[in-house]
Amino acid sequence: MSKAHDKSRKLELSTIEKIPSFYNVIILNDDFTTMEFVVKILVMFFNLTTNKASIITLKIHNEGSAVVGTYPKDVAETLIYQVSNYSKQNNFPLKCILEPK
Secondary structure (H helix, E strand, O other), rough: OOOOHHHHHHHHHHHOOOOOEEEEEEEEEOOOOOOHHHHHHHHHOOOOOOHHHHHHHHHHHHHHHEEEEEEEEHHHHHHHHHHHHHHOOOOOOEEEHHHHH
16 A cells, blocks of 8 residues: 555544543432522532423432433533532532443
8 A cells, every 4th residue: 555545544544533422410409409409509510490300300309310411421421520519519419320322
């Protein structure tokens, strides 16, 4: 093979797009975090409307957990980190987990 062919082949291989894996962000219910705070978290970090956030908050309360969004892994991990930090700053033990979709 010629050097030019090798170079174009390497360029071809390096530009192949990889589809990211998606993960569900799940909020878990606890006995201390207020429902108002959960609604606030959903509006602030997950860009939900107040109405949609209220519906999901009730699902978390009644069922123990709910999927609040599906994101690429790095985005999901960042959201979980932000929610955890904000919850700690406000003295709530709210927990989020990551689950492969």
